[in-house]
Amino acid sequence: MKNCEYQQIDPQALPTPTPTPPPHHGNDTEKKKEPRRPRRKWEVFPGKNRFYCDGRIIVARQSGVLPLTLGLILVTSGLFFIFDCPFLVKHLTSCIPVIGGVLFVFVLITLLQTSFTDPGILPRATPDEAADIEKQIDNTGNTSYRPPPRTKEVLINQQVVKLKYCFTCKMFRPPRTSHCSLCDNCVERFDHHCPWVGNCVGKRNYRFFYTFIVSLSFLTAFIFGCVTTHLALRAQGGKGLVFALQESPGRYPLVICFFSVWSILGLSGFHTYLVASNLTTNEDIKGSWSGKSGEDVTNPYSHKNIFINCCSVLCAPMPPSLIDRRGFLPADESAQTGSADIELPTLAAKSEINVVGAAFALQKSPSPVETSLPAVAPTQHLSAACC
Amino acid sequence: MLGLYRIRPNITVSSKVFIQRDYSSGTICKFQTKFPSELESRIDKQQFEETIQTLNNLYAEAEKLGGKSYLEGCLACLTAYTIFLCMETHYEKVLKKIARYIKDQNEKIYAPRGLLLTDPIERGLRVVEITIFEDRSIGSGR
Numbered sequence: 001m002k003n004c005e006y007q008q009i010d011p012q013a014l015p016t017p018t019p020t021p022p023p024h025h026g027n028d029t030e031k032k033k034e035p036r037r038p039r040r041k042w043e044v045f046p047g048k049n050r051f052y053c054d055g056r057i058i059v060a061r062q063s064g065v066l067p068l069t070l071g072l073i074l075v076t077s078g079l080f081f082i083f084d085c086p087f088l089v090k091h092l093t094s095c096i097p098v099i100g101g102v103l104f105v106f107v108l109i110t111l112l113q114t115s116f117t118d119p120g121i122l123p124r125a126t127p128d129e130a131a132d133i134e135k136q137i138d139n140t141g142n143t144s145y146r147p148p149p150r151t152k153e154v155l156i157n158q159q160v161v162k163l164k165y166c167f168t169c170k171m172f173r174p175p176r177t178s179h180c181s182l183c184d185n186c187v188e189r190f191d192h193h194c195p196w197v198g199n200c201v202g203k204r205n206y207r208f209f210y211t212f213i214v215s216l217s218f219l220t221a222f223i224f225g226c227v228t229t230h231l232a233l234r235a236q237g238g239k240g241l242v243f244a245l246q247e248s249p250g251r252y253p254l255v256i257c258f259f260s261v262w263s264i265l266g267l268s269g270f271h272t273y274l275v276a277s278n279l280t281t282n283e284d285i286k287g288s289w290s291g292k293s294g295e296d297v298t299n300p301y302s303h304k305n306i307f308i309n310c311c312s313v314l315c316a317p318m319p320p321s322l323i324d325r326r327g328f329l330p331a332d333e334s335a336q337t338g339s340a341d342i343e344l345p346t347l348a349a350k351s352e353i354n355v356v357g358a359a360f361a362l363q364k365s366p367s368p369v370e371t372s373l374p375a376v377a378p379t380q381h382l383s384a385a386c387c
Numbered sequence: 388m389l390g391l392y393r394i395r396p397n398i399t400v401s402s403k404v405f406i407q408r409d410y411s412s413g414t415i416c417k418f419q420t421k422f423p424s425e426l427e428s429r430i431d432k433q434q435f436e437e438t439i440q441t442l443n444n445l446y447a448e449a450e451k452l453g454g455k456s457y458l459e460g461c462l463a464c465l466t467a468y469t470i471f472l473c474m475e476t477h478y479e480k481v482l483k484k485i486a487r488y489i490k491d492q493n494e495k496i497y498a499p500r501g502l503l504l505t506d507p508i509e510r511g512l513r514v515v516e517i518t519i520f521e522d523r524s525i526g527s528g529r
Contacts, residue, residue, distance in 0.1 A: 105467070106467050109468070109469065110467055110468065113468055122513070126510065128403050129405055129514060129516075132403070132405045154411065155411055156410055156411060156412070157411075157413060161410075163410075171513060174410065174414060175414055176414055188414075189414070207468070208468060211468070301414065311452060311457055312452055315456060315457045315461060316450065316456060317449060317459070317478045318463075318476045318478060319450075320478055320479060320508070322512060323511075
């Protein structure tokens with residue numbers, strides 16, 4: 001009855017637990033006979049991202065022009081502090097390097113946070129979920145040879161919104177979610193993929209991005225103003241503007257700032273408009289809510305109040321990262337037996353399987369609680385050893 | 388999709404039910420309260436709806452816009468968001484509360500009926516996964 005050998009095993013004596021690994025990993029061939037070093041989930045992440053510091057930092061695979069952005073900011077600010085500040089401190093006020101310093105630190109921190117934070121990546125659907133959705137799609141009664149259109153319509157605040165099915169992630173994308181082809185991930189509240197920061201901008205890092213461009217506008221404008229003042233003062237006191245320009249290497253920040261301040265100011269203005277109307281760049285470009293097709297469409301996500309829109313975008317509670325980069329994968333012994341397509345509740349819920357087992361057992365007859373074991377082995381043992 | 392993972396000689400995972408998200412109020416985290424037919428023989432409709440409704444209320448609390456969240460947001464902005472590195476956010480605190488609630492529900496209500504709720508955060512807040520276990524013990528006619 002209940003005297004199969006594996007039931008008697010003391011759960012405490014077992015090595016690392018061995019349910020099947022989560023199915024969204026690269027390929028099974030990696031898992032054949034590897035030593036049982038516990039691996040973290042970021043190591044088998046399916047998207048095109050790179051991870052550093054053991055999963056704490058996430059960036060897109062192509063870093064884009066992030067080094068250039070960093071370089072420009074560092075060089076311009078460096079030149080400003082070295083060549084313009086001493087003169088301005090002497091002739092104007094010592095607040096100038098202080099303000100410049102604060103802005104510079106702000107810009108740098110927010111830039112790094114935008115680049116290194118998970119933008120709101122949605123983990124891909126498990127095989128069970130995907131199969132469940134496929135079942136629903138086929139049950140629409142459509143008997144044509146072509147697969148039925150993979151969109152679903154939902155009503156959000158009395159507005160019809162189409163949800164698209166993502167073939168890569170095998171799920172219907174939530175509203176405002178888009179699949180970034182550069183990162184190969186679905187990102188919530190997808191704004192755009194920014195090559196300057198080398199990452200997508202989405203729900204979780206939009207506030208960092210917005211703070212970055214606003215503080216960068218202030219910094220650029222501030223440096224531009226200070227350098228202009230510096231050169232003007234020099235020109236007054238000395239032999240004219242041209243000589244002042246030739247003399248001081250402080251002219252380089254002027255040039256860089258002159259060309260960049262307009263585009264950065266423009267970008268800040270554009271994003272301020274987006275924040276105030278609770279829109280994303282993606283929606284604005286596509287014209288989702290502008291009523292181009294003549295229908296009466298309004299943005300269903302807007303709170304109809306500029307202040308509340310701004311607060312909900314910038315000051316809402318910080319959503320958690322859904323991809324659990326630093327979580328441990330269950331040890332993968334059973335993957336060899338080919339049962340990898342069966343999904344089990346993860347490690348955290350493992351104890352609950354015991355609860356279910358125990359709860360059932362209590363209803364039938366008392367027997368020891370046990371842990372889960374590799375899939376095929378107990379079946380074989382059962383047929384051999386069980387009575 | 389049937390999973391035949393045998394964890395005891397008499398308990399088998401027979402199927403899974405997925406409670407999808409309800410987007411009628413926007414992008415906030417909310418699950419559909421429609422009672423799935425596969426659970427009809429296992430649990431009361433009212434009990435199920437109460438569980439899902441409580442979960443929805445907890446997620447609403449996590450995402451609530453109010454004076455406290457604005458204050459937290461403004462403070463974070465002033466410190467260039469570095470406080471997120473050292474402080475547990477309001478959302479994370481509520482997620483822990485949700486995890487405790489689900490564990491509690493599993494122990495008291497769902498496990499005795501051969502069901503198991505999976506915390507939605509482990510599925511990317513997409514679905515509430517309910518695993519249905521079947522008892523196939525030899526000679527037990529369940």
